[in-house]
Amino acid sequence: MTSTFPHARTPKLGYDTRQVEEFLEVARRAFDGTPRAGDPSVTAERIRLTAFGMQKGGYSTSHVDAALERLEDAFAARERQIAARLHGDEAWLREARTTAQVVANRLARADGERFERVNPLVLGYHVKDVDAFGDRLSRYFADGWPIGVDDVRTVTFRSQRGGYRESQVDLVLDAVVDVMLAVR
Template identity: 85%
Template sequence: MAPTFPRARRPQLGYDVDQVDEFLVVARRAYDGTMRPGDPKVTAENIRLTAFGMQKGGYSTAHVDAALERLEDAFAARERQIAARLHGDEAWLTEARTTAQVVANRLARPDRERFDRVNPLVLGYSVKEVDRFAERLGRYFTDGWPIGIDDVRTVTFTAQRGGYREAQVDLVLDAVVDVMLAVR
């Protein structure tokens, strides 16, 4: 059987092959509606938050990440269709607008005050880098400036002592992705 993804070169780390293959089997059953008892629920959000162990010679992280992004898009589109059928398009868009407003309010805060800070001895995200990216996102929400969903999914920040709390920044970025997927 051919491998699902290209492998990382042997001394390099890639995603754990068995974990990735198992996740994709469960995701396929979830999408096809053939879930088995004990299968975990798979949603666009679960896919975004999925993490795999690393192993030498594992699957190429870039290829798996790209596939997960496409899978997330497919699940998000299906979730939107289901929600629209059950509650109507307006309810779906109202929820997206509400989330967008909460995010926009957060992004509108002054520089260096957008997120909680970690202890000065602990590493967090670079305040300057996060604030710069938050400005771009703020323009997306207020003025419709173009920014791609992949820009949000793949943004990285360097570490800084006393920086922004990573979990809080990541939650806001996840909410931005949710809004972007909802209005596609």
């Protein structure tokens, strides 16, 4: 039996092989334009937000994550082409600029105040880590400072009690990825 990806070495955890295979099959059909009744819609955003269960000896997480990033890029490029055909390149870029401005406005807030904070007894993202990365993103939007989409996709932050609300930071990072993919 062949495997789509290398497996994690036992007893390490990897992604649930069945879930990965099922998702990739649905994505393949969606990309080919042959979805089955009951298949969920697959978009670049959906790919970015996909999560799999873990199992001992499952698929290597780094290999699957890299494949998902390539798949997201392919879907984003196709979505851009479709939107450009339907609404024109200018409409697509206008939407990307609007999103970029919303993100830039969020990142222009003072350090320690860019995102909502969680209760002091709850763990959130480390404020200084997020603010430092936010400064890099601000330079990207304002001055074209070099930063890659993979830098945004793979950024990690330490935890901190009373830190920034993770879901809010993650939404902004997702918006940054959307903008970066839109202007490629």
